[in-house]
Amino acid sequence: MNSQSLLNACRNKQLDPVFASVYGTSDLCAVHDRFCALIEGFMHHFGEAADLSLFSAPGRTELIGNHTDHQNGCVIAGAVSLDAIAAAAPCAEPVISLVSEGYAPIQVSLSTLSPQESEKNTTAALIRGVAAEMAKRGYAVSGANIYVSSNVLSGSGLSSSACFEVLIGCILNEFYCGGALDAQTLAKIGQVAENVFFGKPSGLMDQMACAVGGCVYIDFADLSAPKVVPITFSPDAFDCALVIVDSGADHADLTDDYAAIPAEMKQCAAFFGKTLLREVNPDTFFDSVKELRTQATDRAVLRSIHFFNEIERVNLLKNAMEANDQPAFFQTVLESGRSSWELLQNISSPSHPNEQSVALALTFAQRLLHGQGAVRVHGGGFAGTIQAYVPHSMLDAFVNGMEQVLHPGCCHVLTIRPVGCLKFAID
Template structure:
């Protein structure tokens, strides 16, 4: 499609129904989204020329719903794509280069004739692009290059995984342009993980990429580390009268790397006691049968964290089942139980080394105070979101109290702290 036709498709209303479906939005938000796409087309034209054949893509951020720190033990997770996304206007080229200009950042240019890991690209977007392209070429696809302009609503550090959204976006582009769309959403997620691990230098799991790529509520089973299973859970959050909120605690992740690393390390120490690599390989009954020697051998905190794994791994499966059965009351109970387990057993709410800095604890307490004033029939659910220690908190709030909740949380934590989100039913996708 010519660039001018793409812009017209958005501005003339052709895309309205598709946008409303993908972004789970009404007319007002649809108009804002349409203008965003039209602006992106204009920016592409100013960078790469008017007379280009273009395609348009989108990939969402994600939220972790259930299974806190269970993925690295090859357990179960419930996640969801959200309506905040990164979009791209793209045109193929034949000069074996990928050029991506992201709004607010310098252009990244990758030479496809050199796809070796570049140490100076670690922790940067160029490394991600090079790694994704390399993996697709290794899979036998003729990636010859493209130019792209991107703009993102998934802000870095928002707790909604901007990096995974970007990885899925690039993977979705290459899959569409050079693979005839043959690769599955999960394969695109795995390619993103490969690039993040090898080229970016971050030893992350697969949950973020899988949720962004598959879309909707996604139940993920990581038992097979090479072929994890992901299945969409059909559930409409709006239908039960609740909104999803993510609250920024404004706590810094700086100096917390040892805290994050200790969680999988300590869980794996428990597994190693039984000659296994991860806790999912150790039967729960066997674990509880060895509590005295485990406490003596490796200490109490690893034991507590293992207790959390077994309970939250089951909860993630039960949460998915509750949504499938349309039992939202049960789902909320499980979310609250997960939050309590993270606080009591997993202990990722604040750093023991920085005990006087407890922004996540304070935020959870403020949510509990707000929730205590609601009628029992409008009970809320809330928990720490993601890795913990800093970052964000998640809450499910009755829609009729959502505006008051946002205003109240912002008054306590600062304007712009609380974000109302929607679960997006579609993952990485080609819009045009």
């Protein structure tokens, strides 16, 4: 559909049934206003398009499995109700032009599909990486004009980078791969873009959750074919809300802190002649701690202990979710959070010892919950967000209390989104 016709259809609410299939019906006015603004933004920057399409990719929340994916471990994650949306059209010139609200326009020439040192830690690197991985798979990827609007804020702990990678992958998949690449493949492409082109070590959990959608248990033991098991879950089943709390600190200069975790875990794996901790027998590991300490740092050993214990907790949480066992669910979440703080040590950065925003947020969340629900660090840690399960009867008091300590608007009440990345089916 051409851009003007698409805008008219959106303004006339003809697209509301399509939007309702993803966002539900409770706030459709805000949804269609958001998409009208998106299309208008595209037309303002790129002019008329003969064939304009709309796309969406959700953010993700890690329910458990903190820093296990980069060791081919297990995780449970879910797509969330916040997302990045795009209006996009293909173009013949091999250049991807992207405008993202609030950021400077970007142009990426596809004449070069190798990592560029000057692009490290930039959005351009992610775009180039996604295109390069598709080209490597034999697809003739060319240009596109893309206008993006996202409420998955950078540094929110909801994986804005993975959401973006998957969104770009979804767009190029539709334009140049005939939609042939499935969600898991798009996730793997996004991970390569982030690891190799952007320069940030990461596992596959973030991209997989954003691409697949819903709530999923993922076992990365066989990285070429991860085991993905959908889990029917809603916090409402436990009469609580899922709240992501922004601590006020961001991830801007913490790449070294993140990178140290997989590096130290691999250091311990290497002691046993393995590459990753998932390849090490847990009993062998624990029986060898004394000898291991002569070859690896104590912090590396503690972080590795977290890994093995967290793998067990992932399966405990899966069982609790499937059995609708609220006490076991909350207890497992709390134990995961305690392990992240004490063993994984990703609550604050050693290079910023006076910055303790996440620790402060966790402490006051626990105080406000009065032993109810559960709370843990969310995602990569060191800065960013925490995750809380708050009984509905306590939600208003919890939000007000956290805002008094942190800042207004720090709490985001989220739901699990049932679908992953997609092109909206519009006739």
